[in-house]
Amino acid sequence: MIVIGELINGMYKDVARAVANREADIIQHLALEQVKDGASMLDVNMGPYSKDPARDMRWLVETIQAVVEVPLSLDSTKADVIEEGLKITKKRAVINSTSADPERMDIIFGLAKRYNAQVIGLTMDKSGVPNSKASRLELAQTIVAKAIEYGINTEDLYLDPLLLPLNVAQPQAVEVLESIHEFRLLCNPAPQVIFGLSNLTQGIKSRSLINRTFLTMAIANGLTAVILDPLDKKLMDALITAELLLNKNIYCDSFLDAYRKK
């Protein structure tokens, strides 16, 4: 399971302030904590308050890379901001993200090709987020076709069926679960399937319980990557246990510790 830590995001006020004031220790602490708790990759998003997003991206990537060695997921709606990150990432990066819009895909897959990056493809287009498995699948096919056109190895493509908040779109959770299974069958080699877990429970009570239950169900359906808060210990316990039950790690009494020490 590829675990992308979500906490370095300028949407959070602490992070936005740390970026604005160039407080490297705050960002580096978040990077170290997330990796220690199981993140195999870190998302980097300077958020909506940044006055110079390209420059902030550069500073964030450098600041993070000074303390951890994991690959980064460069998270921005602006291609030039992503490119600033791609220029200096030491490990192979993930571009977060493209939609299924042809113009966006041309830009993002072009960047991916140039910088040998992986790509997260969101199954949405200008008409918005789909409300059925069928339309998710159609958009996923569009993204896969474009990736292949650009010579991207489909293993390097992360398809995201897009989770919606449970309290406003409850029936979509099942559609997403079923989409995961279908996405994996779309091409060979199979694409990665990913989602941002916290979207499911925006503004919801019992957040942690619902998040870890859904993550476990999604892993059972073939999810291969996830963006989440790795500091949520119960969530990571559920993820580690689900992988154990899928026979990805060998059982021993201390399987949780063993995974974390890896």
Next chain:
Amino acid sequence: MIVIGELINGMYKDVARAVANREADIIQHLALEQVKDGASMLDVNMGPYSKDPARDMRWLVETIQAVVEVPLSLDSTKADVIEEGLKITKKRAVINSTSADPERMDIIFGLAKRYNAQVIGLTMDKSGVPNSKASRLELAQTIVAKAIEYGINTEDLYLDPLLLPLNVAQPQAVEVLESIHEFRLLCNPAPQVIFGLSNLTQGIKSRSLINRTFLTMAIANGLTAVILDPLDKKLMDALITAELLLNKNIYCDSFLDAYRKK
């Protein structure tokens, strides 16, 4: 989800003693607690220490039915003991269980027909518990065919792919998960799919975590019934949440309480 409470089992010394001494209050307390915490059915097993299993079965069924109204799962290797229960159950019972052995199936499906009972069919035969999805599926087909021969509605058949302890047969957990999905496709109407969850974690640390994670994954794969300890609150929380995410109940902030009050 059909939840069968497992605690009235003479394998537990307290229960064995209560049966031997005819301490109705102990049994009735277990019955009431399990139903209060979410059991929709109760398993009744007099265990290995019973000196007169047929008589003990009668006493147990009467004792339980005096305080709760849920159907019972009559759990014995002996057909005559099961029949003692079938004679006096007020609600439609489940026979727990038959294997795929032809002689056993003839006896059990014969009883089921005579008493209008449901049946749990274990996908095993004289050669033991299978170690692959393929052999589980073959045995399941044998059971379904025999059930149909006896005019049993396939909705009244509970197929059990048989969980094995994780510490001795770890790869079997995945085989069971995949079997669930395949069993549901075996016939129309689809059979129920069930397992005894605690088999997974006999003698294992982190029992509760592993049990609830696996149950969640199994529900995502189509499990429709389960034998478990309904007094394990975290386990029941996971079950209720998984059903919510499958859109079986409407989300509200107090969805856990709402389910339990039903």
